Amino acid sequence: MSRIVLATIGSLGDLHPKIALGLELRDRGHQVIFVTSKQYCERIEFLGFEFHRLRPDYISPDDPQMLALMMDTRRGTERLLRDYIFANIRDTYTDLLEASQGADFLIVGEVVYAGRLVAEKLGLKWALGVLSPASFCSVYDPPVFPGFSGLEILRSMGLLPNQAIVTLGQWMTRSWSAPLHQLRQEIGLPPSGNPIFQAKFSPYLVLALFSPVLAAPQADWAPSTVITGFTFYDRTNQSANLSPELEQFLAAGDPPIIFTLGSAAVHDPGDFYRVSLEVAQQLKRRAVMLIGNNPPPPELPDTIKAVDYAPYSKIFPHACAIVHQGGVGTTAQALRSGHPTVVVPYSHDQPDNAARVERLGISRTIPRDRYTTHQAVQELSILLQQPAYAAKAESIGTIVQLEMGEKVACDAIEKQLTLKT
The missing domain is CATH 3.40.50.2000 (Glycogen Phosphorylase B;)
Structure with missing residues (x-):
């Protein structure tokens, strides 16, 4: 030993x-x-x-x-x-x-x-x-x-x-x-x-x-x-599973868009969650927002759920698309889920990670200072309406799952x- x-x-x-x-x-x-x-x-x-x-x-x-x-x-x-x-x-x-x-x-x-x-x-x-x-x-x-x-x-x-x-x-x-x-x-x-x-x-x-x-x-x-x-690990001390309330929400309708800022950028969200709420509403899509310690946006409709945290390995597979900050841990879990993404990079390695998944044909990138309702709706619409993104994401997900x-x-x-x- x-x-x-x-x-x-x-x-x-x-x-x-x-x-x-x-x-x-x-x-x-x-x-x-x-x-x-x-x-x-x-x-x-x-x-x-x-x-x-x-x-x-x-x-x-x-x-x-x-x-x-x-x-x-x-x-x-x-x-x-x-x-x-x-x-x-x-x-x-x-x-x-x-x-x-x-x-x-x-x-x-x-x-x-x-x-x-x-x-x-x-x-x-x-x-x-x-x-x-x-x-x-x-x-x-x-x-x-x-x-x-x-x-x-x-x-x-x-x-x-x-x-x-x-x-x-x-x-x-x-x-x-x-x-x-x-x-x-x-x-x-x-x-x-x-x-x-x-x-x-x-x-x-x-x-x-x-x-x-x-x-x-x-x-x-x-x-x-x-x-x-x-190398994957994402459980908390309490549980490695989704809460019953979140499980019930996911089972109650179409796959949602998941919005998250990882474990660091979540402490400096700016307008990310307010914009994300407007984006989901304009697209008429269900959504889950992982908000950390931030207060949830006011007056959330029944089609949008805000929770502090959920293990990515458990929730990302339920998504139709994932919007995230581009940290490599979040990027890895999104790749493994087999779903397309929109990346809103902040700093450090995030802009490079965003560029790499975009070059793979599974993602779109929005600079942090351009994450507006109009821009996010436009990019997500392309992502969700062009089947090539989902197909390529699924094929790459299969590769990552076997690693x-x-x-x-x-x-x-x-x-x-x-x-x-």
């Missing part, structure tokens, strides 16, 4: 794929330790895992102003990485170093940049878990950077323009990670490159925890990369455990 540390920072969309890995690793006889934000302590311990706190974790759902800054389309990623992750890198390093004592293997999420430092300091093998294709920043398959979606037109213009896009991203972020470089020097580690781009990948194993329908391996990906397929992401990922991890350094 190996002692394996799983470390992640972020929303439930970041945590849930790691829980799926943890459950599979535990089923295989390994001891799994979770190192993550304090707000997930109860969730992790409910599942019977050892929990250690990982800072920074002071952003709370009770602080919508801070969350709004982090989800801003143009500057949200800068604020998240420069002002939150790198500004607190010493705390992250301290917490993860302590939790990793005696470990046999370390798995870190995308923004746990201290993971490489801890692994090098302790002489640990480690893996990076990448949730979305944008993380690779490939010049052969360039991402759509938040706030720069117009640059996607350069994709078809050859390698040089795409190299320029990635180089621009490296230049714009070059100073963000200064605290990490300073810490490396202080603890006696050699200099490294930009951790947002080339210097974040593990030489042992990079787990691309997404479906190959979203992206194929590229020549400039890390050689240690394994595409596993999505075994947890097993492929854990096979790759166990292979590393048996290999001598």
Whole structure:
């Protein structure tokens, strides 16, 4: 039995794929330790895992102003990485170093940049878990950077323009990670490159925890990369099923449109739910709105249901279409459901995820600042009236349903455990 540390920072969309890995690793006889934000302590311990706190974790759902800054389309990623992750890198390093004592293997999420430092300091093998294709920043398959979606037109213009896009991203972020470089020097580690781009990948194993329908391996990906397929987990501590009231609503009529903003953007909804109500009414469609802690729109008709949360794996299969923010966890569940989508991306990887599912022929995209009743009605009408969208979504859903992401990922991890350094 190996002692394996799983470390992640972020929303439930970041945590849930790691829980799926943890459950599979535990089923295989390994001891799994979770190192993550304090707000997930109860969730992790409910599942019977050892929990250690990982800072920074002071952003709370009770602080919508801070969350709004982090989800801003143009500057949200800068604020998240420069002002939150790198500004607190010493705390992250301290917490993860302590939790990793005696470990046999370390798995870190995308923004746990201290993971490489801890692994090098302790002489640990480690893996990076990448949730979305944008993380690779490939010049052969360039991402759509938040706030720069117009640059996607350069994709078809050859390698040089795409190299320029990635180089621009490296230049714009070059100073963000200064605290990490300073810490490396202080603890006696050699200099490294930009951790947002080339210097974040593990030489042992990079787990691309997404479906190959979203992206194929590229020549400039890390050689240690394994595409596993999505790893799914979405239950709560209380139940993995829909409420009887919601079950009754779903059974009482035609498949509804489902409107959701995932687990992060839901704390900064703006007019999303008000507009969505008007959209459903104009289209004369039943709808379910997953609203989190937000108040439901007033005077909901009987054809529209608003609930705080429902497991996507249980409710998405009942939809005729899904309107969501484009987080990779939500995107994965929508793909698996086999239903077409409209994506309203906020920030981070969401614009790139939106572009990828649109290129698959199963989705339409509406920028956040253009999510109006008129625009959403227009895009949903196209989606629902052209059978090709539903047919293609169904075929892709079949592919994703057959994937075994947890097993492929854990096979790759166990292979590393048996290999001598």
